Amino acid sequence: MRLHHRLRDYLIPHRGNNYKPSFFSTASLVAIVAVVLVCEGAYLFHIKVILPNTSFLSAVLPGVLVSLVNVDRAEAGAREVRANGLLTEAARLAAEDMAEKGYFAHVSPSGEEPWVWLDLVGYRYSYAGQNLAVNFTDSLEVEEAWMSSPTHRANILKNEYTEVGIALAQGSYHDREATFVVQFFARPVQDALPSAPLPARELAALETPLVPTVLAAEIVLTSPNRLIESLILALLILVLGLLVLAVIVKIRIQHRSVITGGLTLIALILALFLFNGSTVTPVELPPQAASAVTALPSS
Numbered sequence: 067m068r069l070h071h072r073l074r075d076y077l078i079p080h081r082g083n084n085y086k087p088s089f090f091s092t093a094s095l096v097a098i099v100a101v102v103l104v105c106e107g108a109y110l111f112h113i114k115v116i117l118p119n120t121s122f123l124s125a126v127l128p129g130v131l132v133s134l135v136n137v138d139r140a141e142a143g144a145r146e147v148r149a150n151g152l153l154t155e156a157a158r159l160a161a162e163d164m165a166e167k168g169y170f171a172h173v174s175p176s177g178e179e180p181w182v183w184l185d186l187v188g189y190r191y192s193y194a195g196q197n198l199a200v201n202f203t204d205s206l207e208v209e210e211a212w213m214s215s216p217t218h219r220a221n222i223l224k225n226e227y228t229e230v231g232i233a234l235a236q237g238s239y240h241d242r243e244a245t246f247v248v249q250f251f252a253r254p255v256q257d258a259l260p261s262a263p264l265p266a267r268e269l270a271a272l273e274t275p276l277v278p279t280v281l282a283a284e285i286v287l288t289s290p291n292r293l294i295e296s297l298i299l300a301l302l303i304l305v306l307g308l309l310v311l312a313v314i315v316k317i318r319i320q321h322r323s324v325i326t327g328g329l330t331l332i333a334l335i336l337a338l339f340l341f342n343g344s345t346v347t348p349v350e351l352p353p354q355a356a357s358a359v360t361a362l363p364s365s
Contacts, residue, residue, distance in 0.1 A: 077308060078315075085316040089308055090327040099334065102301070106338060109294045113203040117290075118236065118243055127205055128154065128232035131249065134209040135222055135230060144225045147251065153231025156183040157248040160196070164246045165237025170200050171352055183250075190255040195221040197249040200239055202349040204291040208247060211349040218351065227251040294342060302335045 076094075079085040088094055129149075136146045160183045164170055172180050180196040197218050199208050212218035231250045238244060309328035313320065 079312045080315070085312070085319045086321045086324055087308065087312055090312065090321075090324040092323075092327075095327045095331065098331065102334065102338070105294070105297065106342075109290055109342075112290050117203055118245065127234060127247070130205045131209060131232050131247075132230055134205065135249075138209070138213060138222055142223045144223050145228065147227055147230040150189075150229040150231050150252075150254075152187045152189040153184075153229055153250045153252055154233055155187045155231070156189060157231045157250045158233035158235070159183045159186060160250075161233050161235035161246045161248040162237075164198075164200075164239075164248075165235035165244075168238050170198065170239055170246065170350070172196060172198065180250075184252070189252065191252040192255055193224070193226045194250065194252040195224065195227065196251075197221050198352050199247045199249075200244050200350045201347045202245065202247070203347065206292055207349050211351060212249075215351055221249075221251055224251065226253050228253045291342070295339075298335055298338055298342075302332065305331045305335065 074080065075083045076088040079087050132147070132149050139146060160180060163174060163183075167175060169175055181194060184191060184194060197212055199211060202208050202211075212222060229252050231252075233248055235246050235248075236243065237246060239246070305328055309325070309332075312324050312328070
């Protein structure tokens with residue numbers, strides 16, 4: 067009951083607190099601002115230090131993107147794709163090649179097409195496609211960027227595909243640090259021609275696909291932009307609601323400190339929105355949003 071009264075005094079204007087909720091007191095406002103700044107600092111540290119300089123994204127993001135792909139495919143009525151070790155290895159080779167040579171395109175500066183990586187790992191396909199992205203800090207934004215591009219969306223939703231492999235690599239692009247992500251979709255020859263003989267190594271990879279287990283926490287951790295936006299929006303709604311309540315409950319009794327404090331918090335929150343928007347690097351797709359789809363089987 068004591069906690070109930072404290073919360074009431076802190077949040078709700080009434081006669082007992084002279085229609086001046088403690089939420090808008092100087093001490094409370096200082097504490098709220100301090101918490102907001104600490105959260106903002108943690109967010110910036112996460113996207114500027116932890117993600118670019120650790121293997122966290124490489125370890126977790128591929129599984130997250132596979133899950134997001136299958137969500138979009140399910141909504142479109144397409145069959146689920148399973149992660150495949152050979153495709154993942156091909157994606158890793160392609161990503162590392164771009165990272166090492168500093169280019170971002172489906173075709174390398176020396177003229178190598180994306181399918182060379184599938185050939186190198188011994189993956190025989192009847193259909194194959196590749197999606198690329200660079201400069202990102204948020205897994206959801208990568209998937210949304212692909213889904214917003216007609217060619218990349220077609221790649222993601224192509225019902226002929228049965229397998230997927232995704233990998234990342236850190237490198238330099240346009241003279242700045244960048245994270246490259248490569249996504250290969252394919253349908254193996256075995257799926258199209260069940261009687262076709264396959265090498266033992268490839269057959270083992272197809273029969274025991276790497277299916278990552280993705281937790282909700284992993285999706286949150288690879289989507290820091292969405293997390294901070296949700297927290298800031300929740301705080302904005304709370305402050306607006308409490309400020310409106312403080313003003314209308316006793317319209318004849320208005321405390322300047324309450325209104326000033328509330329408006330100050332709102333201004334701070336809006337400034338954070340603008341600041342965070344300016345610090346996030348937008349996801350880049352290849353020129354002309356080419357998806358490099360092929361339907362030609364490998365030899």
